[in-house]
Amino acid sequence: MKINLKNGFTLVEMAIVLALIGLILGTGLTVLSVQQEQRKIEETNALLSDARDALIGFAIANGRLPCPASSTSNGYEDPIGGGVCTHPYDGFVPAKTLALGGTDRAGYFTDSWKNPIRYAVTTSNSNVFTTVNGMSTSGISSLVPDLQVCSTTTGITGTPPATTCASGPPSTSLASGGVPAVIYSTGANMVGLPGSTGGTGGTGSDEAANPNPNSTTTVDRLFISHAFSSANETGGYFDDQVTWLSQYILFNRMVQAGRLP
Structure with a gap:
């Protein structure tokens, strides 16, 4: 009796195997992409913290906060x-002024997407926060930093540009009393150096409140900070990462260092 054994795969079986391999690879690549993006977010948060710490160190050493860099100041x-x-x-x-590493050829301190990390500083009290010994001359009791950080643009007030978070209830202010400095990354949707067309984000109402290459906002001292949101949510797409320098931490550290009476 002759037994006929079939070896190998049929076309149907091969198609099934290839489909399974494609599904596995697709799932794996998606997971890898999510992990890579999360790592960039964490790395950028660390960079923002480094910049904030450097600002405190600079204030202790110089009796003031530094001015922001411009697109031409290297x-x-x-x-x-x-x-x-x-x-x-x-x-x-x-x-360069703060002696931070991780700059590109143009001197920008960049986030994980190679965007320049942005920095705003208060001009309150006639610019004493950025003037040598200006804060100590004025005295803590008279220092009133006026940068505002809100959780949404909804309800913000002030003749454009807006200057005040919604009073609520509930209040949308994330830093009662104002802050002297804000540091932020414009996130993955703002790829490209100033003046470039590499990114298309930053036009939703919340992101537009934070000055960026696609925003018309340049003199707004009110900033928005909240978790990621999609384009169809209130405030629009938002992937900015924002931190700020607390006036209380700054003043305390300067008092300890003898920079404030």
Whole structure:
């Protein structure tokens, strides 16, 4: 009796195997992409913290906060020496002035998507926060930083540009009393250096409140910070990462260092 054994796969079986391999690879690539994006978010948060710590160190050493860098200052504050800042609300972290590493060839301190990390500083009290010994001369009791951080643009008030978070209830302010400095990344949807067309984000109402290449906002001292949101949610697409320097932490550290009476 002759037994006929079939070896190998039929076309149907091969198609099933290839489909399964494709499904596995597709799932794996999706998971990998999500993991990579999460890692970039975590790395950028660490960079924002580094910049905030560097600002405190600079204030302790110099008795003032640095001015933001401009697109032409190569990573140094503008103007050098502080005083009246050239771009108080729409500038960049002055990485060279702060002696921060991780800058690109143009001197920008960049996030994980290679976007320049942005920095805003208060001009309150006639720019004493960025003037040598200006804060100590004025005294803590008279210092009133006026940058505002809100959780949404909904309900913000003030003749454009807006200056006040919604009073509520509930209040949308994330930093009662105002803050002297805000540091933020424009996120993955804003890829590209200033003046480039590499990114298409930043036009939703919440992201547009934070100065960026696609926003018309440049002199707005009110900033928005909240978790990621999609384009169809209130405030529009939002992937900015925002941190700020608490006035209480800044003043406390400067008092301890003998920079404030």
